[in-house]
Amino acid sequence: MKRFLIILASLLAIVSTLCFSACGTYKPAVPPDNNVNKPGDGNQPGDGDNNGGDNEDNDGVFSATLICKGEVFRPDIEMSAKWNDGTQVHTAAFNSDGVAEISGLDGEYTVTLSEVPDGYTYNANKYNVDNDNRKVEIELYELTEYYGAGTGKYNSIILTKLGAYRLTFTEAGQNIFCEYRPEKSGMYAIESVVDVNANEVNPRLDVYVGHGAWKPDRPNYSLNDGGVSSVFTKNFKYEVSVAGRGPVYSFAIKFDKRSHVELPVDIDFIITRDGDFEVEESTYKVALPQEEFKQTPEYSPFRYEFKKFGTVVGDKTILDGTGVYLSPDDGYYHYAHTDKYGNSVDSILYVRLVLEYTATGDESDALVDFFNDNVRLRVDGKDYTYFIRGYECDEYVTDEHTGLKKKKYSAYLDSLGGDAAKIPPDVAERIKELDYKSYVDYVNTDGLYAVTPEMKNFLYLYSESGGFFGDGIGWGDSNGISSSGKDQWLFACGYYDAR
Numbered sequence: 001m002k003r004f005l006i007i008l009a010s011l012l013a014i015v016s017t018l019c020f021s022a023c024g025t026y027k028p029a030v031p032p033d034n035n036v037n038k039p040g041d042g043n044q045p046g047d048g049d050n051n052g053g054d055n056e057d058n059d060g061v062f063s064a065t066l067i068c069k070g071e072v073f074r075p076d077i078e079m080s081a082k083w084n085d086g087t088q089v090h091t092a093a094f095n096s097d098g099v100a101e102i103s104g105l106d107g108e109y110t111v112t113l114s115e116v117p118d119g120y121t122y123n124a125n126k127y128n129v130d131n132d133n134r135k136v137e138i139e140l141y142e143l144t145e146y147y148g149a150g151t152g153k154y155n156s157i158i159l160t161k162l163g164a165y166r167l168t169f170t171e172a173g174q175n176i177f178c179e180y181r182p183e184k185s186g187m188y189a190i191e192s193v194v195d196v197n198a199n200e201v202n203p204r205l206d207v208y209v210g211h212g213a214w215k216p217d218r219p220n221y222s223l224n225d226g227g228v229s230s231v232f233t234k235n236f237k238y239e240v241s242v243a244g245r246g247p248v249y250s251f252a253i254k255f256d257k258r259s260h261v262e263l264p265v266d267i268d269f270i271i272t273r274d275g276d277f278e279v280e281e282s283t284y285k286v287a288l289p290q291e292e293f294k295q296t297p298e299y300s301p302f303r304y305e306f307k308k309f310g311t312v313v314g315d316k317t318i319l320d321g322t323g324v325y326l327s328p329d330d331g332y333y334h335y336a337h338t339d340k341y342g343n344s345v346d347s348i349l350y351v352r353l354v355l356e357y358t359a360t361g362d363e364s365d366a367l368v369d370f371f372n373d374n375v376r377l378r379v380d381g382k383d384y385t386y387f388i389r390g391y392e393c394d395e396y397v398t399d400e401h402t403g404l405k406k407k408k409y410s411a412y413l414d415s416l417g418g419d420a421a422k423i424p425p426d427v428a429e430r431i432k433e434l435d436y437k438s439y440v441d442y443v444n445t446d447g448l449y450a451v452t453p454e455m456k457n458f459l460y461l462y463s464e465s466g467g468f469f470g471d472g473i474g475w476g477d478s479n480g481i482s483s484s485g486k487d488q489w490l491f492a493c494g495y496y497d498a499r
Contacts, residue, residue: 062105062129066098068120068140074098077117081138083109083129084197111136112197119143121164121268124195125228125235141270150176153208153215153250158376162271167253169265175206175252181376182242182249186273190251191237193268196230200261203269205236208250210466214368214479215250232258248466284383286427289438291452296350296444304496306446309335309349310481319476319483319490324349332450335495347495351455353388353440354447368462368492379461386431387458390438451493460489 064081066073080091081100085107091114092102111127120140127136141164148157150167156179159165167176182188192203206219227235240249255265299306310317323336333349355369369375370388377384439449449455463469468491469476469483476483476491483491 060105060134061101061103062109062134063099063101063136064092064094064111064127065135065137066094066140067137068142072098073140075117077115079116080114082112082114084112085109105134106131110197111138112195113138116140121166121193123193123270124197125193143268146178148179150178153177153252156250159271162273164268164270166266166268169255169267170263172257172263173254175254177250177252179248179250180271182273184273185242187239187241189237189239189272190249191227191270191272192235192253193227193270194233194235196228196233196235199230199232200258201265201267202233202256203236203267204254204256205238206252206254207238208252210248210250215248219252284378284381286424287382287384287387287458288427288430289387289434290454291439293437293439293442294450295442296449298444299446299496303499305499306350306352306448307494307497309490309493309495315480317481319481319487321484321487321490324487324490326453330450331452333452333456333493339497341498345497347497349451349490349493349495350446350448351451351459351492352447352494353449354443377462379458379465384458384462386438388439390436390440448494456489459492463488463491 062083066075074096075094075098078093080093081102083090083102083105090102090105090109092100094100108128108130110125111129112124113122116122117140119142121143122138122140127138129136143166144159144161144163146157146159146165149155150157156177157167159178159180165178167178169176180190190205192205194201194203202224205221205223207221207223208215209220210216221238223236223238225234226237226239229235238251253267253269255267257265310319312318325334325336326332327334330348335347335349337345337347339345353370355371370377377388439455443449451459463476464485469481469485469488476488481491
């Protein structure tokens with residue numbers, strides 16, 4: 001009996017030892033000591049590519065490295081990387097070298113950030129790791145500055161570069177309008193990067209294809225998908241292929257949110273070309289008038305009316321240049337036609353540059369407001385801002401011929417950053433020769449100036465670059481106006497006709 005008890009006690013001791021060895025004690029994932037990279041551990045900042053494979057010296061350590069503009073980013077705030085496997089979130093703080101490390105993980109994880117420094121954003125839906133790919137480089141993007149109110153299609157925020165942007169919404173149901181015009185050929189994309197792991201805000205996008213002075217009443221496209229999505233958050237992604245300079249893309253961004261989410265709400269998005277985030281730099285040569293200016297004469301509103309150019313056929317207006325010619329006598333374009341009384345007349349063609357006062361017509365005669373803040377006067381590699389708007393920087397100036405005030409801008413200087421020292425010497429010299437004047441300084445009280453060859457060239461380029469005609473969705477097509485390619489410059493022209 002005693003021998004039996006000794007054997008039983010020995011068996012119980014063996015079983016107990018096996019049980020404790022198999023079960024062990026749970027140890028949560030923890031950052032390595034002091035969260036500092038050690039020499040030779042294969043996790044130095046910038047080592048390896050995003051989601052790249054690991055070597056055997058990693059010893060199970062997962063790491064995240066901050067990158068900005070191709071360089072390691074060293075944060076000046078306390079921030080952490082978060083590894084989420086769908087059930088648990090593990091965190092580790094970034095050290096002064098922009099690296100966060102954690103050990104004890106096993107499986108597949110999405111990696112996000114606890115926060116980002118002011119003035120930066122990142123794509124929260126891009127980074128995934130697993131046991132075979134434990135290192136990740138998280139790229140931060142500097143937020144791009146912009147200007148404009150964003151309250152409507154014709155009062156949009158102007159986005160001038162590729163890059164990352166942030167819109168802040170302060171009201172439920174708010175729409176913020178933006179405008180972007182591609183400058184080079186390529187596949188362009190606008191994509192929201194709202195965090196699908198948080199799953200709290202759903203961004204939406206309406207796209208209007210037009211130009212600075214005109215957009216369709218209804219959006220050409222409405223998107224609530226295309227990007228990375230989850231149950232509630234569905235990021236939009238709009239892609240379009242552009243050959244040469246494209247039309248103006250206006251879009252309204254809006255959002256839905258879960259009831260517990262408080263305002264304000266930030267929505268970040270990125271604009272890329274061919275997948276590239278690099279800032280798009282464009283250089284424009286300044287277009288300067290060569291005209292020897294003449295003051296546009298006044299026409300009595302009791303004897304004349306100003307008529308938009310075009311022949312009405314049914315519900316269409318045709319821009320047909322038959323009868324239009326350049327007069328060798330005055331250097332202006334004329335229109336030989338028959339008036340309503342059956343008389344053969346020869347009328348000077350004018351373009352309306354200023355809408356402030358219209359004595360013999362109304363503002364609807366003008367098809368484009370060239371002084372609208374959203375109208376960018378850059379076409380065919382040239383900046384026509386001074387050419388059209390002149391140099392004066394006062395909001396209103398008095399016309400010395402009529403005594404009337406007219407609106408003028410310093411938009412050309414604004415386009416150079418407001419720094420007169422940036423104006424090329426030859427440009428500055430020509431502006432002085434012109435006595436700081438341009439076409440706008442010689443319009444009559446109807447805001448009109450006669451069309452010269454260089455003005456015709458500008459109008460043609462402006463229409464062509466804006467895709468006004470021929471694609472079915474341009475400004476002309478959408479407003480019942482048609483034109484052959486060579487006559488499209490007449491879209492902004494008109495003439496005085498006897499009443």
